[in-house]
Amino acid sequence: MKTIFLFIATAFSVALNAQVTKVNLKASGLTCSMCSNAINKALKTLDFIESVVADIKTYTFEISFKANSTVDFDKIKSKVEGAGFSISGFTAFINFKKVQLKHDESVTIDNKTLLFVNIHEQVLDGIKEIKILNKGFISPKEYRKNNYPYSSPGTYYVII
Amino acid sequence: MLLFNQLQYSNIMSFRKMKFSIAFFLISLSCHSQELFSLTEPASNRPAGSIGFRIDNSIMDEINSTRINYHLIPEIMVGVSKKITIAANVFFSNRAEVFRKEGGCIYAKYRFLTNDGVQKHFRMAAYGRISFNNSDIHQEEIDLYGHNTGLEMGIIATKLARKVAISSQLSFVKANDNGNNNKFIYGSVNSEAVNYTVSIGKLMLPKEYRAYRQTNINCMVEILNQVNTGSGKYYMDVAPVVQMIFNSQSRVDIGYRKELSSNMIRTAPNGFFIRLEHTFFNVF
Numbered sequence: 001m002k003t004i005f006l007f008i009a010t011a012f013s014v015a016l017n018a019q020v021t022k023v024n025l026k027a028s029g030l031t032c033s034m035c036s037n038a039i040n041k042a043l044k045t046l047d048f049i050e051s052v053v054a055d056i057k058t059y060t061f062e063i064s065f066k067a068n069s070t071v072d073f074d075k076i077k078s079k080v081e082g083a084g085f086s087i088s089g090f091t092a093f094i095n096f097k098k099v100q101l102k103h104d105e106s107v108t109i110d111n112k113t114l115l116f117v118n119i120h121e122q123v124l125d126g127i128k129e130i131k132i133l134n135k136g137f138i139s140p141k142e143y144r145k146n147n148y149p150y151s152s153p154g155t156y157y158v159i160i
Numbered sequence: 161m162l163l164f165n166q167l168q169y170s171n172i173m174s175f176r177k178m179k180f181s182i183a184f185f186l187i188s189l190s191c192h193s194q195e196l197f198s199l200t201e202p203a204s205n206r207p208a209g210s211i212g213f214r215i216d217n218s219i220m221d222e223i224n225s226t227r228i229n230y231h232l233i234p235e236i237m238v239g240v241s242k243k244i245t246i247a248a249n250v251f252f253s254n255r256a257e258v259f260r261k262e263g264g265c266i267y268a269k270y271r272f273l274t275n276d277g278v279q280k281h282f283r284m285a286a287y288g289r290i291s292f293n294n295s296d297i298h299q300e301e302i303d304l305y306g307h308n309t310g311l312e313m314g315i316i317a318t319k320l321a322r323k324v325a326i327s328s329q330l331s332f333v334k335a336n337d338n339g340n341n342n343k344f345i346y347g348s349v350n351s352e353a354v355n356y357t358v359s360i361g362k363l364m365l366p367k368e369y370r371a372y373r374q375t376n377i378n379c380m381v382e383i384l385n386q387v388n389t390g391s392g393k394y395y396m397d398v399a400p401v402v403q404m405i406f407n408s409q410s411r412v413d414i415g416y417r418k419e420l421s422s423n424m425i426r427t428a429p430n431g432f433f434i435r436l437e438h439t440f441f442n443v444f
Binding site for chain 2: 026028029030031032033034036037038040041042045054056057059081082083084085086088139140
């Protein structure tokens with residue numbers, strides 16, 4: 001806990017040219033196609049979303065985005081919750097262009113700040129799968145296990 | 161006396177047979193189910209920004225008469241936010257010889273507990289209903305869905321575990337005098353009751369989801385009870401329902417409500433109901 005606070009305190013944002021290409025989310029709390037349809041239709045109202053491909057059997061949604069749009073993870077979350085359900089898994093596919101990841105630095109993409117958890121120093125290049133660990137983006141059980149402190153809106157704890 | 165005993169015996173036997181078949185049906189419910197119950201509401205809400213329209217037709221058999229009581233109840237349901245649903249109904253019926261508008265009600269539900277997991281949830285909600293009715297009061301049963309003026313407050317718990325949904329409602333109802341100077345004639349001490357319900361459902365088709373346009377068929381059984389806190393009189397009804405969901409957006413429920421046991425005056429407890437419903441998503 002203490003180390004995380006230190007980590008935030010020393011975090012240093014790096015603006016970079018990276019693009020969110022796709023999001024895969026898994027919804028929880030539902031077993032019916034009408035419920036899945038409610039999520040599907042709610043997601044499609046977001047102006048930065050190009051398409052939603054729903055897998056009704058597994059309650060997963062593959063979301064792709066319009067070119068040069070700013071992707072808002074919190075808006076995606078509130079659409080799922082508005083439809084009456086929760087997110088139990090949220091993976092963003094981000095295209096990095098040679099980004100040096102250091103232990104005490106965060107990464108900023110558009111309006112999103114990513115705080116990498118449990119990383120070693122490396123160069124991110126190409127499409128990477130980033131899993132969000134914030135409250136409401138993973139199951140409550142998983143969230144309780146990590147117990148990250150509150151982060152300001154637009155700031156996300158992530159793992160690769 | 162012998163005839164009476166025989167009649168009583170055959171009644172008891174048919175009641176036992178019915179109980180047996182209901183128990184058998186409940187046991188046969190194994191996996192896959194829906195919580196979109198017909199005569200009760202689940203703790204879950206309507207999607208935020210959605211508007212649903214429902215037309216409820218009840219064709220009830222009036223006791224000791226050849227008359228059929230037809231009730232038509234249109235309803236509008238609005239998903240105000242992720243936690244709040246409000247609904248409004250208008251009551252029409254032909255009870256007073258002519259088919260006419262008799263009243264309406266406003267309903268609100270607030271979901272206060274959500275515990276979601278993959279393909280499961282446990283949710284709880286609190287709800288309230290205010291009803292107005294101008295018809296004459298003709299039964300001890302307190303029914304705020306088309307008969308009495310009054311109010312209801314209750315809680316709902318709905319459990320969805322590995323595709324089996326079970327829901328229960330517990331509420332307090334208070335009847336007042338109806339409009340048009342139609343008094344509640346059974347005394348104010350008998351104007352309050354407790355309602356409790358248990359509902360269970362099963363998805364019969366499709367066996368596997370592939371697309372939103374697949375028609376879903378659900379079978380449900382709802383047990384509906386009322387105990388009057390003044391007189392102690394009660395009823396217990398059962399309602400088997402077959403529900404079809406088209407295009408993941410429209411619903412048709414066909415069911416039959418049957419009194420299992422009661423010692424209160426009721427005018428027309430048994431009959432068929434057909435409910436048609438369509439939801440428009442993301443209206444606002």
